[in-house]
Amino acid sequence: MAAETLRLFGAGARLNVARILRTREQAIAHTLTDFIWHSGAMLAPILVAVRFGHIGPWPANAVVFMLAYGAAVSSVMDALGDSPWHMSQRVGRGQLDHLLVQPQPLWRILLTEGFTPFDFWPVLTLGLVLMAWSSARLHVQVSPGWLGLLGVNLLASIVVETAFLYAWGCVAFWAPRGAEEISSAASGLVGDLSFPLDSMPRALQVVLVSAVPSGLLSWLPSRALLQIPGGCAMDAWLTPLAAMVLGAFAVALFRLGLGHYRHTGSRRYTDNGHRR
């Protein structure tokens, strides 16, 4: 099963590298654009932290770590290709049919089709380097246990975001036209909030780590990993727990939607965005 999944990741990676290397100019422009885009998104909170030395209980280097963590999550999400971001488009535009005629389990196709590892390696590299740099400046005791916890939290954050986008994307099973763009809208909701949330009211914090789990994509895991005042030791397991709950919810909802799709099919089809 794992070998088959890797094989399909490989097929996606080959297409990805072929697209980037179409021309030399294309390769350079592509890589630079992504790098600048993501670096730019991280810049504002870093500048604020540097200017004031901290944001709330977060020292400047901790803010850098949090943003780097978010960039790493975001880069892996992007590398997973079209599925999470465009789930609702695929369903709403009738493009799920293209996946169902492939002799592979649907989960594997959704996971691997459109895999673009070479698009986002610069951002992933940037994220990992900045995490290493900032944790060194913060004198974090980097032990195998801590690294393991970091890995689990990174994976959990990715699962949380994917599940959140899938759960919203499932609405398109029942409202193909109205909810066609709901996954990308949902991604804006959770992905654009890369700021320490400590100063927010408690009720809002709860919302931001549950119903709209943007706080689980960088803030809460980073706070737990860096032991920023205000959290507790158990916080490091909140994101993995949320990932399991939200993941199970998204899978159940997707299955329900797919069952509905099997009976209603897609009444509309547009190739807009399909395999481009």
Place this chain on the structure above:
Amino acid sequence: MATVVELCGVHKSFRRRARSATFAGLLRDLARPRWEIVTALNGIDLAVEAGEMVAYAGPNGAGKSTTIKLLAGLLAPDVGTVRSLGADPVRDRVRYVGKIGVVFGQRTELWWDHPVAATFAWRKTVWNIPDDVYRRSLAFARELLGLDPFWSAAARELSLGQRMRADLALALVGEPQILFLDEPTIGLDVLVKQEVLEAIRTLNRERAVTVMITSHDMADLEQLRARIVLLKEGAIAFDGSFEDLRRRMGDRRRLVLETDSEVAPALPGATHLGSEGMRHEYAFDAIATPIPELLAAAAVRAHLVDVETHRAPIEDMIADLYRGWRGASSGYLATRQRGREHLPSGSAMYSRPRARGQPP
């Protein structure tokens, strides 16, 4: 020959929201939505044998694409069973779809920004096609559909005809046992259409691939010399060969008379369709009104300069048939068809003397 596709008592209907045009109606619909049931398939019984070519036709909304989607594992029937290659297309999807090829004329499986070749390589991986089968089927498909001139071009740069040829070739890679083609010739120019149809015929004739094809273009389907299944409101209204269909619908002919007058003579048993100067065209049924009888009547009524007769285009016949269905169930053609309608499921599947395999 073995039965490879079997639909028994298949019903499929969809719910459609009824919408009002008035503001008050919209508000009312918001509070209490109204739904209409659209019956796409209404008790379909169909069996297709290995190596057969089946043309699946009918007016818009007759249920052609729904049937293809059922057979491709994209939809589940409401009632009845669908079996293809011994599998349930929905339950056994992963195993089953590896053995079939599906082409939807208005959709492409090609990767848009990549060369055609890249999509074929991708398919080899995803379909897990062994090297020898891939090499063999790819060579066959490339030659059959003439892909070489645009093999390295990006899919977005292809013409519609090239795109369709590439999509069809893609479906052939891996040597599928059944090919489901939904409107594969839609939008193609005459030449490309001929090439695609010829490729489908070759595939069926030389490789014994079972083909099930839908199209609005009856002339195309007739050219394939396929067994034709005509759908009417989700039920099979006719199942047989084109020859049989023509016989059943009467030997419809056209008569073109060139006379020395611009006034078209009235001919008993023939309908005047139109005139161009001194050329007058008539439609008639050669069984009801034999040609010698008609010509004799024409000779009496006009001074004949030239005479032509030919078969009515299949398109015209089918258009009449559809008009008959739309108009009244007791219409001319509907009445003629009655003897060939299917028995209910549970009885023998066909009431007709089937023209299995290749028609004459």
